[in-house]
Amino acid sequence: xxxxxxxxxxxxxxxxxxxxxxxxxxxxxxxxxxxxxxxxxxxxxxxxxxxxxxxxxxxxxxxxxxxxxxxxxxxxxxxxxxxxxxxxxxxxxxxxxxxxxxxxxxxxxxxxxxxxxxxxxxxxxxxxxxxxxxxxxxxxxxxxxxxxxxxxxxxxxxxxxxxxxxxxxxxxxxxxxxxxxxxxxxxxxxxxxxxxxxxxxxxxxxxxxxxxxxxxxxxxxxxxxxxxxxxxxxxxxxxxxxxxxxxxxxxxxxxxxxxxxxxxxxxxxxxxxxxxxxxxxxxxxxxxxxxxxxxxxxxxx
Amino acid sequence: xxxxxxxxxxxxxxxxxxxxxxxxxxxxxxxxxxxxxxxxxxxxxxxxxxxxxxxxxxxxxxxxxxxxxxxxxxxxxxxxxxxxxxxxxxxxxxxxxxxxxxxxxxxxxxxxxxxxxxxxxxxxxxxxxxxxxxxxxxxxxxxxxxxxxxxxxxxxxxxxxxxxxxxxxxxxxxxxxxxxxxxxxxxxxxxxxxxxxxxxxxxxxxxxxxxxxxxxxxxxxxxxxxxxxxxxxxxxxxxxxxxxxxxxxxxxxxxxxxxxxxxxxxxxxxxxxxxxxxxxxxxxxxxxxxxxxxxxxxxxx
Numbered sequence: 001x002x003x004x005x006x007x008x009x010x011x012x013x014x015x016x017x018x019x020x021x022x023x024x025x026x027x028x029x030x031x032x033x034x035x036x037x038x039x040x041x042x043x044x045x046x047x048x049x050x051x052x053x054x055x056x057x058x059x060x061x062x063x064x065x066x067x068x069x070x071x072x073x074x075x076x077x078x079x080x081x082x083x084x085x086x087x088x089x090x091x092x093x094x095x096x097x098x099x100x101x102x103x104x105x106x107x108x109x110x111x112x113x114x115x116x117x118x119x120x121x122x123x124x125x126x127x128x129x130x131x132x133x134x135x136x137x138x139x140x141x142x143x144x145x146x147x148x149x150x151x152x153x154x155x156x157x158x159x160x161x162x163x164x165x166x167x168x169x170x171x172x173x174x175x176x177x178x179x180x181x182x183x184x185x186x187x188x189x190x191x192x193x194x195x196x197x198x199x200x201x202x203x204x205x206x207x208x209x210x211x212x213x214x215x216x217x218x219x220x221x222x223x224x225x226x227x228x229x230x231x232x233x234x235x236x237x238x239x240x241x242x243x244x245x246x247x248x249x250x251x252x253x254x255x256x257x258x259x260x261x262x263x264x265x266x267x268x269x270x271x272x273x274x275x276x277x278x279x280x281x282x283x284x285x286x287x288x289x290x291x292x293x294x295x296x297x298x299x300x301x
Numbered sequence: 302x303x304x305x306x307x308x309x310x311x312x313x314x315x316x317x318x319x320x321x322x323x324x325x326x327x328x329x330x331x332x333x334x335x336x337x338x339x340x341x342x343x344x345x346x347x348x349x350x351x352x353x354x355x356x357x358x359x360x361x362x363x364x365x366x367x368x369x370x371x372x373x374x375x376x377x378x379x380x381x382x383x384x385x386x387x388x389x390x391x392x393x394x395x396x397x398x399x400x401x402x403x404x405x406x407x408x409x410x411x412x413x414x415x416x417x418x419x420x421x422x423x424x425x426x427x428x429x430x431x432x433x434x435x436x437x438x439x440x441x442x443x444x445x446x447x448x449x450x451x452x453x454x455x456x457x458x459x460x461x462x463x464x465x466x467x468x469x470x471x472x473x474x475x476x477x478x479x480x481x482x483x484x485x486x487x488x489x490x491x492x493x494x495x496x497x498x499x500x501x502x503x504x505x506x507x508x509x510x511x512x513x514x515x516x517x518x519x520x521x522x523x524x525x526x527x528x529x530x531x532x533x534x535x536x537x538x539x540x541x542x543x544x545x546x547x548x549x550x551x552x553x554x555x556x557x558x559x560x561x562x563x564x565x566x567x568x569x570x571x572x573x574x575x576x577x578x579x580x581x582x583x584x585x586x587x588x589x590x591x592x593x594x595x596x597x598x599x600x601x602x
Contacts, residue, residue: 011586012584012586012587015584015585015586016584016586016587018581018584019581019582019583019584020581020582021581022581023581024580024581033334033335034334104585107585108585111581149450239579242579242580243572243575243576243579244575245579246574246575246576246578246579246585246588247571247574247575247578249578249585250574250575250578250585250588250589250592251560251564251592253585253586253588253589254559254560254563254588254589254590254592254593255556255557255559255560256556257589257593258555258556258559258560258592258593259552259555259556261593262555263552270548271544273547273548273551274544274545274547274548274551275544275547277547277548277550277551278540278543278544278546278547279543280319280320280321280322280323280324280325280412281320281321282320283313283316283317283319283320284316284405284408284409284547284550284551284554285312285313285316285317285554286313286317287547287551287554287555288551288552288554288555288558291551291552291555291559292555292558292559292562
């Protein structure tokens with residue numbers, strides 16, 4: 001996983017070596033705004049999956065880490081109870097801020113954990129918005145976590161969470177306002193979205209209440225995750241989802257490699273292009289054409 | 302702007318036509334978690350800039366819109382007071398969910414508004430995390446907005462906001478807990494980040510209190526934005542930042558066009574590649590190589 005995070009030059013060899021050694025581990029994404037208790041929930045889920053003897057991996061993906069390396073350390077502290085369990089692997093992973101970093105690095109880390117024999121991999125993301133949508137694209141089952149007192153229903157809808165959630169979790173369900181969050185959420189889920197996500201066809205996302213730090217509601221939550229996993233298989237959606245995931249990964253990787261090759265080929269011309277576009281003397285499409293031309297083998301070799 | 306949002310085939314011609322017609326409008330990014338009052342703050346900022354007769358554009362960028370088109374409509378309702386002002390342009394913009402959509406489409410919309418004579422463009426983003434960091438890369442000055450009761454200090458640090466903010470706004474400053482937010486934030490800003498962002502050298506981000514719906518603190522906020530704009534020019538950072546922005550835009554655009562060309566060249570082979578990678582029979586690097594090979598002119602024409 002360190003090789004993945006550091007974009008090691010050996011990565012292509014590692015990935016090639018893993019061919020035929022993956023078994024298709026289940027992946028569960030856990031998203032939600034800061035403060036809803038995602039890390040505590042992930043810790044409780046690890047305990048639940050461990051009770052049925054599954055080997056569990058946790059990837060805490062922090063898309064902002066190019067700026068603030070190591071910021072998710074606090075989460076790992078909260079998951080200390082699992083630190084000595086050899087069948088639990090917990091890792092915070094920065095996505096480097098490179099073009100599509102989250103999109104190509106996370107699936108590679110998943111592949112490593114899968115090949116290493118982990119049955120379930122939980123992907124926890126920091127923040128909402130783009131990263132939430134991306135994680136939903138990486139996981140088989142996406143949990144969207146909410147909590148009382150974190151902003152009203154309109155705000156929730158704004159963040160686009162309704163369409164990416166396979167299971168909704170109202171955490172801190174012992175707090176004031178929890179019933180209101182469940183009601184608002186259920187009402188929004190009933191009013192059909194104008195553009196339904198293809199994967200949501202035939203699956204009605206349940207709303208589960210939890211108090212993660214006391215492990216309350218965890219059985220119901222794991223039950224809902226299992227039900228979704230069964231539905232993915234029986235509906236044929238799992239294969240669709242994974243083909244889509246693979247295509248996204250490959251295209252993000254190809255795009256990143258293309259830009260890298262073009263940068264090398266352009267050399268110092270990049271600075272001049274940037275200067276001319278920045279000062280309004282060149283349009284971005286003409287500049288992009290230079291990138292596209294630069295890595296043609298006849299010119300770049 | 303509609304042409305940009307819809308990725309119109311005429312876009313390259315439009316961008317080429319704008320060459321020489323931009324004057325370098327000031328751009329101010331407004332970020333923060335859902336519920337902190339970003340839209341109200343943006344509305345108040347529009348009023349403030351209008352009082353000095355600046356023409357103001359607002360781009361509300363919603364990175365999640367591929368799923369929930371039109372979700373930010375609520376924001377536009379809140380900015381109704383400016384709806385009839387011909388010198389204010391307000392537009393919600395989806396980033397389409399395409400590879401690097403936010404990265405290449407937003408600068409193009411900015412360029413259109415700049416050429417149309419807008420002096421200041423406010424970029425409001427929905428959500429935190431990746432989109433926040435991306436908006437910080439697009440704007441000259443980035444405001445990070447917080448509010449009491451939206452999660453503790455550790456959560457704020459987790460979201461990586463400290464490093465992207467040029468000016469911090471504690472909105473809803475009349476509410477309980479505002480002083481604590483200001484104290485926590487100031488303490489975190491004082492403890493130097495382990496990896497300082499290059500642009501933050503020589504600039505200490507101020508913390509400004511506002512009650513946006515009553516326009517309280519807006520003069521101080523606009524003053525802080527002006528000060529940062531002056532510093533950008535005097536320190537030479539503005540030119541650096543804009544070269545960096547231009548390079549990011551061009552590379553995101555080139556990458557998107559590369560993938561598009563490769564998709565066309567690969568045709569039905571894409572599905573087979575996806576299937577083989579998804580089932581662990583092919584590694585993603587070998588698959589990516591097919592993309593890189595596919596658009597070589599000799600093979601793709």
